Amino acid sequence: MKLRRQSYLIFLMMTTFVVGQSNVGTTSASFLDMGIGARSLSMGGAFTAVADDATALYWNPAGITAVTKPTTHFYYAPWFAGIDFTHGAAVVPMGRMGAIGISITSVSMEEMKVRTVSVPEGTGELFEVNNLALSTTYAKKLTDRFSFGVNLKFIQEKIWHMNANTIAADIGCLFVTKNRGIRIGMSISNFGSKMKMEGFDTERDFDIDENIYGNNDRIDAHLDTQGWPLPLIFRAGISKDIINDKIHKLTLAGDAIHPNNNYEYLNLGLEYTFKGMASIRAGQSNVFLEEYEDKDLNGNGKIDADEKGAFHDALSNQFTIGVGLNYKIPRGPRIQLDYVLRDFGVLQSVGGYSLNISF
Numbered sequence: 001m002k003l004r005r006q007s008y009l010i011f012l013m014m015t016t017f018v019v020g021q022s023n024v025g026t027t028s029a030s031f032l033d034m035g036i037g038a039r040s041l042s043m044g045g046a047f048t049a050v051a052d053d054a055t056a057l058y059w060n061p062a063g064i065t066a067v068t069k070p071t072t073h074f075y076y077a078p079w080f081a082g083i084d085f086t087h088g089a090a091v092v093p094m095g096r097m098g099a100i101g102i103s104i105t106s107v108s109m110e111e112m113k114v115r116t117v118s119v120p121e122g123t124g125e126l127f128e129v130n131n132l133a134l135s136t137t138y139a140k141k142l143t144d145r146f147s148f149g150v151n152l153k154f155i156q157e158k159i160w161h162m163n164a165n166t167i168a169a170d171i172g173c174l175f176v177t178k179n180r181g182i183r184i185g186m187s188i189s190n191f192g193s194k195m196k197m198e199g200f201d202t203e204r205d206f207d208i209d210e211n212i213y214g215n216n217d218r219i220d221a222h223l224d225t226q227g228w229p230l231p232l233i234f235r236a237g238i239s240k241d242i243i244n245d246k247i248h249k250l251t252l253a254g255d256a257i258h259p260n261n262n263y264e265y266l267n268l269g270l271e272y273t274f275k276g277m278a279s280i281r282a283g284q285s286n287v288f289l290e291e292y293e294d295k296d297l298n299g300n301g302k303i304d305a306d307e308k309g310a311f312h313d314a315l316s317n318q319f320t321i322g323v324g325l326n327y328k329i330p331r332g333p334r335i336q337l338d339y340v341l342r343d344f345g346v347l348q349s350v351g352g353y354s355l356n357i358s359f
Contacts, residue, residue, distance in 0.1 A: 026228065026229070026261055027228055027229050027230060027231040027232075027260065027261040028157065028164065028194070028195040028196075028228040028229065028230060028231075029131065029133075029155050029157055029166075029190070029195060029230055029231065030231060031085070031105070031107040031131045031133075032105075032133065032155070032189070032190050032230065032231050033231050033233070033259075034077075034079075034085060034107075035058070036055055036058045036075050036087040036105065037053075037055030037058070037059075037073070037075055037087075037338075037354055038075060038322055038324070038338035038339055038340040038352045038353060038354035039053070039055065039271075039279075039281065039322065039324055039338045039340075039354060040055050040058075040059060041283075041320060041322070041340045041342060041352060042269070042281040042282070042283060042320050042321060042322025042323075042338070042339075042340035042341075043253060043267075043269025043270065043271055043281050043282075043283040043320070043322075044267045044268050044269035044282075044283020044284050044285040044318075044320050045059075045255065045267040045269070045283065045285050045320075046237060046239075046253040046254050046255045046267040046268055046269035046283055046285075047059040047060070047237070047253065047255070047269070048060045048172075048185040048186065048187055048235040048236065048237030048255045049174070049183040049184055049185035049237035049238050049239040049253060049255070050063075050183070050185075050237075050239045050251065050253050050271075051063025051064075051066070051172075051174060051185055052066040052067070053066075053067065053071065053073070053356060054067065054071045054072065054073035054089045054090070054091045054101065054356065055073060055075075055089070055354075056149075056172075057089050057091070057101045057103045057135065057137050057151060058087075058103070058105075058189075059172075059187065059235070060149070060172035060173075060174060060185045060186075060187040060235070060237075061101075061137045061139050061149030061150060061151040061170055061171070061172045061187070062139050062147040062148050062149035062172040062173050062174040062185070062187075063139070063147070063149070063172070063174055063185070064091045064093075064099045064101050064137060064139045064149060065093075065098065065099050065139050065140065065141050065147040065149070065174070066147075067091045067093050067099060068093055069093065069334075069358045069359055070090070070091070070092050070093070070358070070359045071090070071091045071356060071357065071358045071359070072088070072089065072090045072091075072356070072357050073087075073088065073089040073090070073091075073354065073355070073356050074086075074087070074088050074354065074355045074356075075087040075088075075352060075353070075354045075355075076352065076353050077350060077351065077352035077353070078350070078351070079107075079350060080347060080348065080350070081109070082109050082110060083107060083108070083109045084106075084107070084108050084109065085105075085106075085107050085352075086105070086106045086107075086108075087103065087104070087105045087106075088103065088104050089101060089102065089103035089104075090102055090103075097140070098138060098139055098140030098141070099138075099139050099140070100136070100137065100138050100139075101135075101136070101137040101138075101139075102134075102135065102136050102137070103133075103134075103135045103137070104132070104133070104134050104135075105131075105132070105133040105135075106130070106131070106132055106133075107130070107131040107132075108128070108129070108130050108131075109128070109129055110128075111126040111127065111128045112126065112127060112128070112129075113125075113126060114126065114127050114160075127159065127160035128158075128159075128160070129158065129159045129160075130156075130157075130158045131156070131157050131158070132154075132155070132156045132158075133153050133154070133155050133156075134153060134154045135151050135152065135153035135154075135170075136151070136152055136153075137149060137150065137151040137152075137170075138150055139172075145175060145176045145177075145178065146173070146174070146175050146176075147173065147174040147175075148172070148173050148174075149170075149171070149172045149173075149174075150169065150170070150171055151169065151170035151171075151172075152167070152168075152169050153167070153168055153169070153170070154166075154167055155167070155168055155192070155195070155230070157195065157197075159197075160201065161199045161200035161201045162197040162198065162199035162200070162201050162202070163197065163198065163199055164195040164196055164197045164198065165195070166192050166193050166194070166195045166230070167192055167193070168190050168191060168192030168193075168230055169191050169192060170187060170188065170189045170190065170191070171187065171188045171191070172185065172186065172187035172188075173185070173186055173187075180240070181240065181241060182238060182239070182240050183238065183239045183240070184236075184237070184238050185235075185236070185237045185238075185239075186234075186235065186236045186237070187233075187234075187235045188232070188233070188234055188235075189232070189233040189235070190230040190231055190232050190233060191230075191232060192230050193227075193230075194227030194228055194229050194230070195227060195228055195230065196225045196226060196227035196228065197225045198222075198225065202222045202223040202225060203220065203221070203222055204221050204222070204223060205217070205218040205219065205220070205221070206218075206219045206220075206221040207219070229260065231259060231260065231261055232259070232260040233257065233258070233259050233260075234257070234258040234259075235255055235256070235257055235258075236255065236256045237253060237254060237255040237256070238253070238254055239251060239252065239253035239254075240252055240253075246275070247274065247275055248272070248273075248274065249271075249272070249273040249276070250270065250271070250272050250273075251270065251271045251272075251273075252269075252270050253268070253269050253270070253271075254266060254267065254268050254269075255267040255268075262289070263289060264288075264289075265285075265286045265287060265288050265289035266286075266287040266288055267283065267284070267285045267286070267287065268283060268284050268285075268287055269281065269282065269283030269284070269320075270282055270283070273326075276326060277325065277326050277327065278323075278324070278325055278326070279323065279324035279325075279326070279338075280322075280323055281320075281321065281322045281323070281324070281340075282319075282320065282321045282322075283319075283320045283321075284318070284319055284320070285318040285320065286318050318342065318343060318344060318345075319342075319343045320340060320341065320342045320343070321340070321341055322338060322339055322340035322341065323338070323339055324336060324337065324338040324339070325337045325338075333357050333358055333359045334357070334358040335355070335356070335357055336354075336355070336356040336357075336358075337353075337354070337355060337356075338353070338354040338355075338356070339351065339352070339353055339354075340352045340354075
């Protein structure tokens with residue numbers, strides 16, 4: 001009966017991969033797409049079925065059941081155009097009761113000048129942009145081979161006097177086969193309501209009837225902004241430890257991704273660990289997505305050079321590589337340092353740093 005329920009849940013999650021679409025640039029809170037963790041990102045983001053550390057809070061919340069000791073995780077990446085991306089997380093295992101976790105993701109940048117058409121050099125005012133996601137997670141092993149996790153999070157986007165808020169959920173499951181130890185993971189991320197900007201900048205004085213003389217022509221009103229959906233992401237992954245002994249460990253992983261704001265694609269990655277202390281990782285993200293550079297996106301009957309170039313430069317060649325060091329302090333915590341370098345083609349390469357501490 002338990003196996004039947006597990007199979008039914010996996011089937012429901014797999015059905016979300018049936019239909020493909022492209023709605024690039026039609027979702028809010030795009031920072032939720034950026035990914036976290038130097039280890040997971042250096043494997044090309046193919047981490048749904050690996051998910052065995054604190055970064056599972058992002059990739060597959062069911063994976064935190066593999067964390068056996070209280071663990072904290074910190075990740076920092078200097079993004080494009082002076083943007084800072086930071087993430088912090090903590091996981092506490094509770095034995096048979098499961099595991100709980102919390103995390104915070106922040107995207108920020110330095111203050112910028114307020115510029116207008118009439119004052120292009122700046123009005124003397126400054127504005128800032130901040131994005132934030134706060135989450136809490138619970139996961140539990142339903143059997144010795146099947147885990148399930150739920151993540152609830154508060155999401156906020158803020159620019160100058162305007163902000164947008166919403167609540168979303170992530171759901172994940174993880175299954176380990178009995179014979180060959182193959183791990184199968186699935187997750188749904190950012191399932192929630194639409195976000196729309198609200199605040200001081202939409203305030204207007206309104207005259208309800210301009211034909212009536214002497215009425216109040218300064219009634220307080222607000223412009224109604226449009227709501228935009230969150231970047232809903234469906235992931236299905238598989239991983240396998242090809243080699244796993246006291247000296248060598250080699251893990252291969254692959255994820256199939258179905259977002260609501262782009263076409264489907266694959267993430268592939270591998271990790272080699274020597275004596276549990278030093279790791280080398282590599283991956284390729286957005287595999288097969290670059291084939292859409294030959295699609296007519298504008299629907300005008302021809303493929304524009306801009307269309308082809310935009311897809312190729314922004315989406316293809318996202319090769320990732322990384323390294324990691326893992327050391328157990330005598331009578332102290334275990335510390336893991338990881339680094340990732342991601343290639344974004346003509347834009348630039350982006351590095352990222354992670355620190356994991358297990359107590």
